[in-house]
Amino acid sequence: AQSVTQLDSQVPVFEEAPVELRCNYSSSVSVYLFWYVQYPNQGLQLLLKYLSGSTLVESINGFEAEFNKSQTSFHLRKPSVHISDTAEYFCAVSEQGGSEKLVFGKGTKLTVNP
Amino acid sequence: EPEVTQTPSHQVTQMGQEVILRCVPISNHLYFYWYRQILGQKVEFLVSFYNNEISEKSEIFDDQFSVERPDGSNFTLKIRSTKLEDSAMYFCASSLEGVGADTQYFGPGTRLTVL
Numbered sequence: 001a002q003s004v005t006q007l008d009s010q011v012p013v014f015e016e017a018p019v020e021l022r023c024n025y026s027s028s029v030s031v032y033l034f035w036y037v038q039y040p041n042q043g044l045q046l047l048l049k050y051l052s053g054s055t056l057v058e059s060i061n062g063f064e065a066e067f068n069k070s071q072t073s074f075h076l077r078k079p080s081v082h083i084s085d086t087a088e089y090f091c092a093v094s095e096q097g098g099s100e101k102l103v104f105g106k107g108t109k110l111t112v113n114p
Numbered sequence: 115e116p117e118v119t120q121t122p123s124h125q126v127t128q129m130g131q132e133v134i135l136r137c138v139p140i141s142n143h144l145y146f147y148w149y150r151q152i153l154g155q156k157v158e159f160l161v162s163f164y165n166n167e168i169s170e171k172s173e174i175f176d177d178q179f180s181v182e183r184p185d186g187s188n189f190t191l192k193i194r195s196t197k198l199e200d201s202a203m204y205f206c207a208s209s210l211e212g213v214g215a216d217t218q219y220f221g222p223g224t225r226l227t228v229l
Binding site for chain 1: 117118120145147149154155156157158159162170172205207209212213214215216217218219220221222223
């Protein structure tokens with residue numbers, strides 16, 4: 001079975017500051033890793049995912065995440081945040097070669113203040 | 115851009131009543147899912163559905179729950195006799211390929227409140 005831990009439930013930052021949202025996972029098998037974002041009154045949207053290859057993956061809006069197998073982590077970073085990045089961010093995993101169900105963390109609410 | 119839709123956005127019901135939550139997945143997707151999030155807790159997988167059959171279900175998905183694809187567009191979750199602890203946000207999702215690497219597309223959720 002897999003589990004995902006997002007230690008920070010809320011992260012407040014000022015606009016243009018860097019941010020890191022932490023995600024650690026536990027699994028006895030290899031996994032795929034995902035970050036989803038939920039803007040107010042909307043569904044969860046895929047931000048980026050790691051399947052294989054380069055451990056650094058990027059999204060189109062400037063976020064990046066790095067898969068670290070030894071640390072079992074997949075932290076999400078952005079060097080300079082914007083007010084519009086205010087949302088809840090969910091880290092999730094699914095099994096490689098197994099069930100397609102997603103196992104989620106509790107989410108981190110990012111609030112970007114002016 | 116195609117999206118998953120869910121109705122209603124908020125449902126209030128009395129304990130013991132039946133509720134049906136509705137979802138319209140993305141039209142060419144073949145795999146459908148329900149997840150739920152109890153306030154303050156993690157998003158949890160309930161069930162996956164493919165080719166008119168349940169392909170996987172969690173321990174939460176007991177005999178009180180059922181899913182159905184009544185026509186070519188809707189996907190429903192029925193709770194036969196709601197309990198207080200069923201109060202949660204319920205998310206529907208769909209995907210094209212149904213493998214772990216595939217992206218699941220989520221709807222905005224239905225907030226179920228059981229009184």
